[in-house]
Amino acid sequence: MTQPFASLTAFRGLLADMPGMDRQAADDAASHNGQLTKPPASLGRLEELAIWYRGWRGGQRAEITAPQVIVFAGNHGVASRGVSAFPAEVTGQMVMNFQAGGAAVNQLARNAGAAMTVVPLDLDRPTADFTQEPALSEEDLCAALTAGWQAVDAAADLLVVGEMGIANTTSAAAIACALLGGDAADWTGRGTGVDDAALALKTEVVREGVARHGGQGDGLETLRRLGGRELAGMAGAMARARSLRIPVILDGFICCAAALCLQKTEGGALDHAVAGHLSTENGHARLLEAMGKTPLLQLGLRLGEASGATLAIPVLKGALACHAGMATFAQAGVSDG
Ligand SMILES: Cc1cc2ncn([C@H]3O[C@H](COP(=O)(O)O)[C@@H](O)[C@H]3O)c2cc1C
Ligand SMILES: O=C(O)c1cccnc1
Numbered sequence: 001m002t003q004p005f006a007s008l009t010a011f012r013g014l015l016a017d018m019p020g021m022d023r024q025a026a027d028d029a030a031s032h033n034g035q036l037t038k039p040p041a042s043l044g045r046l047e048e049l050a051i052w053y054r055g056w057r058g059g060q061r062a063e064i065t066a067p068q069v070i071v072f073a074g075n076h077g078v079a080s081r082g083v084s085a086f087p088a089e090v091t092g093q094m095v096m097n098f099q100a101g102g103a104a105v106n107q108l109a110r111n112a113g114a115a116m117t118v119v120p121l122d123l124d125r126p127t128a129d130f131t132q133e134p135a136l137s138e139e140d141l142c143a144a145l146t147a148g149w150q151a152v153d154a155a156a157d158l159l160v161v162g163e164m165g166i167a168n169t170t171s172a173a174a175i176a177c178a179l180l181g182g183d184a185a186d187w188t189g190r191g192t193g194v195d196d197a198a199l200a201l202k203t204e205v206v207r208e209g210v211a212r213h214g215g216q217g218d219g220l221e222t223l224r225r226l227g228g229r230e231l232a233g234m235a236g237a238m239a240r241a242r243s244l245r246i247p248v249i250l251d252g253f254i255c256c257a258a259a260l261c262l263q264k265t266e267g268g269a270l271d272h273a274v275a276g277h278l279s280t281e282n283g284h285a286r287l288l289e290a291m292g293k294t295p296l297l298q299l300g301l302r303l304g305e306a307s308g309a310t311l312a313i314p315v316l317k318g319a320l321a322c323h324a325g326m327a328t329f330a331q332a333g334v335s336d337g
Pocket of ligand 1: 084085086090094164168191303305
């Protein structure tokens with residue numbers, strides 16, 4: 001594939017010029033939904049999801065048969081500050097586990113009938129410690145955005161992105177704090193399960209990062225300064241999905257922090273995405289609220305790897321199955337009240 005964009009400025013230009021929802025398709029879907037054999041609104045959020053999905057796909061198509069799950073992996077310089085309960089080597093070890101089919105998301109992707117891809121991004125080249133300097137150069141950010149863009153299968157009809165990267169809840173907290181304000185403690189959580197002392201240190205690291213890099217540019221510049229390659233990979237894939245009119249399900253705190261960077265760069269950049277679940281990571285509820293997204297599931301997950309969003313694929317499939325397969329009142333000869 002040819003290079004989709006040569007600079008961050010070119011990527012910003014693409015974001016500003018993305019397709020919107022097909023209003024006619026959404027109106028047709030709403031009208032069809034109103035004729036199905038059920039009391040009005042009795043399928044709750046499933047009805048809204050089906051209309052939203054058809055609006056993004058356009059035309060008459062109303063089934064999900066080719067969902068894609070992509071897990072991006074990257075390493076973080078800030079891991080050396082002791083902000084995670086696990087060592088940085090676990091990122092690469094888990095990549096091998098994903099490749100061997102042994103991680104949670106492998107099982108959930110199979111359960112959802114989704115194809116799964118793992119994309120390790122320069123694992124032997126961690127980002128810089130953002131308390132000292134920007135995490136990524138513009139060149140490195142562009143390379144990771146490009147890897148994300150190119151990982152999307154143009155034939156997919158639903159995209160889920162997730163991540164693996166020891167210390168990336170620190171990065172996500174710093175991004176959320178820098179872009180949405182508030183205190184570092186509002187956004188910093190236990191991640192893989194740090195104890196009280198490590199949580200206090202982690203909060204201080206987030207505070208230092210935000211003091212150094214906050215208020216300096218848009219969402220993409222914040223992604224460069226406080227993010228990581230796997231967050232950029234997710235952002236690039238979400239943007240590519242938008243250009244292909246492929247709807248997206250967002251995962252937990254880290255995925256949503258990457259998505260926030262797009263939304264803060266271009267207001268409507270996430271209109272093609274729904275929130276898959278509410279993570280128990282501190283800050284996720286607040287982050288979703290700021291992004292205007294209501295999660296589909298709340299199961300107490302705090303794993304990442306696209307697990308929560310992958311679990312939500314069957315919910316969206318169910319919404320479309322009802323929308324496409326149910327009889328109308330006229331077809332079934334049922335009185336419509
Ligand atoms: C075995 C293992 C599997 C994982 N799968 C996802 N994560 C999750 O934990 C990490 C973030 O937490 P923190 O910021 O505390 O390091 C990310 O890699 C995330 O995807 C995992 C973590 C571990 C240890
Ligand atoms: O919400 C998440 O995605 C999350 C939370 C904790 C650790 N890893 C991921």
